[in-house]
Amino acid sequence: VTAAEQSAPKSKLIVVSNRLPFVLKKDISGKLYRQASAGGLVTAVAPVVIKGKGQWVGWPGMHLPKDFDDLQIPESDPNDQTPTAGLKSEQVVTVNMSPDLFEDYYNGCCNGTHWPLFHSMPGRAIFSTDHWRAYVAANIMFADKTIEAIERCTKNGGPPPIVWIHDYHLMLCANYVREKAEEKNLNIQLAFFLHIPFPPWDIFRLFPWADEILQGMLACDMVGFHIRDYCINFVDCCQRSLGCRVDRKNLLVEHGGRSVRVRPLPIGIPFDRFVELAKSAKRIIKTKQKIILGVDRLDYTKGLVNRLKAFEILLEKHPEHRGTVSFLQISVPSRTDVAEYQQLKEEMDQLVGRINGRFSTAVWAPIRYIYGCVSQSELAAYYRDAAVALVTPLRDGMNLVAKEFVACQINEPPGVLIVSPFAGAGETMHEALVCNPYEISEAAEVIHRALTMPEDERSLRMSRLRRREMENDVNYWMRSFMKAMGSDIEQDEIGTTS
Numbered sequence: 001v002t003a004a005e006q007s008a009p010k011s012k013l014i015v016v017s018n019r020l021p022f023v024l025k026k027d028i029s030g031k032l033y034r035q036a037s038a039g040g041l042v043t044a045v046a047p048v049v050i051k052g053k054g055q056w057v058g059w060p061g062m063h064l065p066k067d068f069d070d071l072q073i074p075e076s077d078p079n080d081q082t083p084t085a086g087l088k089s090e091q092v093v094t095v096n097m098s099p100d101l102f103e104d105y106y107n108g109c110c111n112g113t114h115w116p117l118f119h120s121m122p123g124r125a126i127f128s129t130d131h132w133r134a135y136v137a138a139n140i141m142f143a144d145k146t147i148e149a150i151e152r153c154t155k156n157g158g159p160p161p162i163v164w165i166h167d168y169h170l171m172l173c174a175n176y177v178r179e180k181a182e183e184k185n186l187n188i189q190l191a192f193f194l195h196i197p198f199p200p201w202d203i204f205r206l207f208p209w210a211d212e213i214l215q216g217m218l219a220c221d222m223v224g225f226h227i228r229d230y231c232i233n234f235v236d237c238c239q240r241s242l243g244c245r246v247d248r249k250n251l252l253v254e255h256g257g258r259s260v261r262v263r264p265l266p267i268g269i270p271f272d273r274f275v276e277l278a279k280s281a282k283r284i285i286k287t288k289q290k291i292i293l294g295v296d297r298l299d300y301t302k303g304l305v306n307r308l309k310a311f312e313i314l315l316e317k318h319p320e321h322r323g324t325v326s327f328l329q330i331s332v333p334s335r336t337d338v339a340e341y342q343q344l345k346e347e348m349d350q351l352v353g354r355i356n357g358r359f360s361t362a363v364w365a366p367i368r369y370i371y372g373c374v375s376q377s378e379l380a381a382y383y384r385d386a387a388v389a390l391v392t393p394l395r396d397g398m399n400l401v402a403k404e405f406v407a408c409q410i411n412e413p414p415g416v417l418i419v420s421p422f423a424g425a426g427e428t429m430h431e432a433l434v435c436n437p438y439e440i441s442e443a444a445e446v447i448h449r450a451l452t453m454p455e456d457e458r459s460l461r462m463s464r465l466r467r468r469e470m471e472n473d474v475n476y477w478m479r480s481f482m483k484a485m486g487s488d489i490e491q492d493e494i495g496t497t498s
């Protein structure tokens with residue numbers, strides 16, 4: 001690195017995501033305040049935006065008046081210790097849409113169509129022209145606001161900012177951003193990251209506006225996915241649907257006279273933070289029974305019904321576990337205004353009731369079911385003290401729970417991770433026990449194997465799993481992204497996770 005390069009100004013990062021890294025709320029007097037989000041993504045990305053004087057574009061979690069000015073966003077509370085605390089109101093651009101538009105865009109197209117389709121569950125997808133129109137309109141709104149953010153970042157010159165668009169809510173956004181930026185002669189680098197799987201062509205092409213989605217994503221210079229399989233699916237769709245020239249080996253797609261880089265960038269977690277939480281968290285589970293743990297948003301992709309049925313078969317076929325093992329499922333309410341999710345909630349309630357009714361004794365119940373959100377510290381205590389974690393989605397982009405569990409396994413001898421091959425985590429966490437959630441009897445046998453695994457095998461598997469997640473944590477993911485962008489953003493702007 002030459003002295004000139006060292007002193008060169010750094011690119012600013014503009015993050016565009018459906019939600020801002022905090023939500024705006026009103027207190028009883030009607031005063032706005034911020035409620036911070038604590039996810040891993042925010043932990044890694046927020047420091048780069050804050051220190052690099054970048055911008056964050058997103059929906060603020062509530063509907064605001066039409067004439068709302070971003071400078072009205074309250075600064076964070078002085079006691080706020082979360083990673084977004086230093087994000088100034090002038091670094092935030094809110095996307096403010098009407099409740100009707102939001103309903104059709106978010107609950108309609110994003111969660112009613114893209115979510116099931118991209119998880120290869122087309123039977124659950126609703127295809128509606130009205131929802132699609134709302135999706136287009138919302139993506140244009142996000143693009144307009146992104147242009148505002150670019151203008152804020154470049155008003156004093158400097159190198160082209162990096163615009164990083166996130167997830168299935170905003171797959172068209174890059175296209176409009178590129179168009180508008182070209183009109184205004186704004187120089188930018190554009191990237192996209194998909195947090196959910198990218199499906200095979202045969203599923204993807206069911207979507208009536210599939211080509212528009214591909215074109216939207218191809219407006220970027222770099223498109224990232226969790227694992228190579230999703231990259232290959234995307235490249236395949238570009239070739240078969242749009243007729244693009246592709247290079248499968250180097251994961252390149254030619255489009256609009258440009259070469260788009262496609263990259264596997266498996267996300268990690270703030271590993272050290274979870275270790276610290278596990279060290280300090282109070283013991284919550286005080287029974288002698290071994291705990292089998294499940295932690296998920298209540299979502300049909302997470303395989304919760306199959307998981308409960310597998311546990312029931314375990315108790316049937318291996319009665320020695322009755323009274324000595326307990327299954328703790330913690331499900332955080334999710335998308336509660338969508339009918340599919342309400343039905344799943346009912347199905348879960350009934351199943352838990354039926355299995356508990358069937359096997360409970362006066363002193364033992366097989367399933368403990370928490371329907372609600374728990375704090376990160378409580379979560380760490382459950383992860384630390386569980387004997388087995390069941391991460392068995394039917395399909396999942398990555399799955400952070402699997403990673404959080406291994407980070408918190410600080411006790412010797414450790415527990416056992418069971419993971420589905422249909423999660424990105426199943427592709428990368430090689431020392432976990434693999435369990436196909438569709439094969440329910442076999443899944444019961446895998447749980448039995450985990451419960452009876454010798455201590456030395458558990459230790460060996462867990463130490464390898466932990467080492468990988470420690471090295472490939474969320475900051476490593478952030479650095480990999482910058483490397484993939486050939487970025488000159490300062491590496492030391494990446495926050496520490498502890």
Ligand code: ADQ
Nearest residue numbers: 195295296297330331332372373374396397398399400401
């Ligand atoms: P999600 O589908 O939300 O994420 P996941 O990766 O498992 O799934 O992350 C869930 C997060 O919520 C975890 O950090 C977990 O700790 C937390 N959580 C779950 N239940 C909770 C509860 N009851 N109380 C408190 N916290 C709870 C999407 C994709 C994933 C991908 C991530 C990140 O669907 O495949 O891994 O984005 O890219």
